Amino acid sequence: MSPEKPIAFSSYQKLVIFLLAVTQFTVILDFMVMSPLGDILMKSLSLSPTDFGIAVSAYAFSAGLSGLLTAGFADKFDRKKLL
Incomplete structure (x- = not known):
């Protein structure tokens, strides 16, 4: 069997x-910029290190949770329609 020619992207x-x-x-980039x-x-926001840690953690957990929820939603529908 001969190899098939790859299809070019439109x-x-x-x-x-x-x-x-x-x-x-x-x-x-957003995640990497938060630490420095x-x-x-x-x-500038008058936050303690604990408050800042909680804010960064809440942001990270929210991003992870939304990714998991979006993945489940995307599996139910056609990928082309979602994009």
């Missing part, structure tokens, strides 16, 4: 992949 598919990659990059900016944010 312009629309390339655009969707690019938009998803940019979105994922901003999500990761912690001191500045605590001073």
